[in-house]
Amino acid sequence: MHIKTIAVTLGDPAGIGPEIALKAVQALEKRLSAREFRLLIVGDVATLQMTGERLGLRVPPITDLQTLQDAPSAAILPTSRPTESIKIGTVSAESGRQAFEAVEIAVRQAQAGTIAALVTAPLNKEALHLAGYDYAGHTEMLATLTGVSDSVMMLAHDSFRVSHVSTHCALEDVPRKATAQRIGRVVDLTYQTLLGLGIASPRIAIAALNPHAGEGGIFGRHDIDVTSVLVKDYQSRNMNIEGPIPGDTIFVKLRAGHYDAVVAMYHDQGHIPVKLLGFSIDKATGEWNALSGVNVTLGLPIIRTSVDHGTAFDIAGKGIAQASSLLEAIDYALKLADQSDRQTTL
Template identity: 75%
Template sequence: MERRTIAITVGDPAGIGPEISIKALAAFADRLAEGDLRLLLVGDVGTLQETARRLGMAAPPAITVDEIAKAPPAAILPTTPLARPVEIGQVSAEGGQQAYEAVRIAVEQALAGTVTAIVTAPLSKEALHLAGHDYAGHTELLADLTGVRDSVMMLAHENFRVTHVSTHCALEEVPKKATPQRIGRVVDLTHRTLKSLGIAEPRIAIAALNPHAGEGGIFGRHDIDVTAPLVEAYRARGFRLDGPVPGDTVFVKLRAGQYDAVVAMYHDQGHIPVKLLGFGVDTATGEWTALSGVNVTLGLPVIRTSVDHGTAFDIAGTGKAQASSLLEAIDYALDLARPAAMRDAVA
């Protein structure tokens, strides 16, 4: 039986990443015992051991890179040890460096073929910058480490999937980035990934940039002059592509099952509907009750999925963090890592 190895980068050690990573091992215990899956936590050994102790759980053993192929079902792949523990819940350069190093190690192993896919727990962009790594987030970091210049972010919650033309940039920059070439790249990768997930004829919609898709030019011409001709060209090639569909209705149609995915023009347009569906709160207490959703980076030479939430410094170290999004991300990585999916899901 072939064992698939998933590298889980535990993110910023001052956030909830170490906690949800240890909890994920427990949640996958039965699956790990079956012999077809290995989970490697990439991070500071001391932090993970202390986190496991605090949770009343056993920490997995630490291994070296050379031992990955023969490692037990659960293990720690160490980063450079912290000189001293970071302060839980606080942004620091040390935390940013740990998060960066974990991703770097995981990417190296994925490119070398010793791990099947990468799943990332949250990092702090501020901490990353304090450590001297000037990336807007995981997506940009992964693109740089793999030599890719036009990766695409997809957020997913169950069958609700949204890819993005632009992400971490000012709104005033979005029209400049939403070129026919970029939109086409996003459509191509979205289509390819949906097929790799077993959808034979993907139905995709492109969200309009402007209100009411420009309202005949009254609210701007980008949707009319850029998106509409591109959609026509793709439909002529046999794609089941609609657009531009007004942003205030396209996600309702996605939820109703009229589409398999939506291409969003910018960060908040795509993120808000996914998080409204995936995140749950107790209205009586205001506390989170669910953190579901997966972030997938398309167009990389490796498979990468991630949680769809941040470091949650405010609850780090309390034991309250939920691992549901990380569990979904692991499942999504395994779906993409199926033999057929492995060929189709990466550029």
């Protein structure tokens, strides 16, 4: 029986990536033992061993590319040894290099068909830049590594899904980036992903760029001249696409189940509602104690999901990091990989 291999990259090894990766292995022990899939952690072995010893977590055995298909249900695929020691909770060029190398290795294996999907733990953009990799984040890095020019970020929390027309750019640049071609590309990729998740007739709403969808042109004409025209074209093809819907109501409707996904115009418009739902706050202390949510990159030739949080340097190494977002990302990756297999055999 062929067992799907899901690769988990450690992200920045000075953050919580090593901890949540080992906690995910622990949480998935029964499923891994039942050979539902194989989990391959890609990262620095010494960092994982140190994390396991300090927190009392089991560290999987080491494998290599030659024996990968014969690896146990959980294993480590090592990156090259660090050129200098990595200090937990500290930004460094070495951490950035390790984070990039893990992703590069996993991407190459996904392209070769060795792994079914890639799941990424968080990296630190400053560390990445110190290492000489000028990327705004994972999404842009993965696009370059796979030769894609127009990938799309989708955030998901249960049935709450939000794709983004633009992400890491200045707010003043959003109207220029939100062309009909780009919005259409995001809608199309979101539609295809929803089909892949088993939704037969996807319902997608496009968020307005301006308050009140421009209020008849008083607050700008982008929603009228660009989005409305695009939506009419989709509807003429009997696709259930709505918009532009004002940003202050569209996510309430999404949460109420009126849509299967929303297309947001810019980073904060889409991220804020997803993270408000995904982060659980302890009212007594005012601190977050759990989080969930998945970042899915659409438009790549490989399957990639990720946690919906950062490196959390402030709690790294303390043993209190939650693996819930990583576990959700692994489940999402498996769903997409299963659907990809079904489509391939049709």
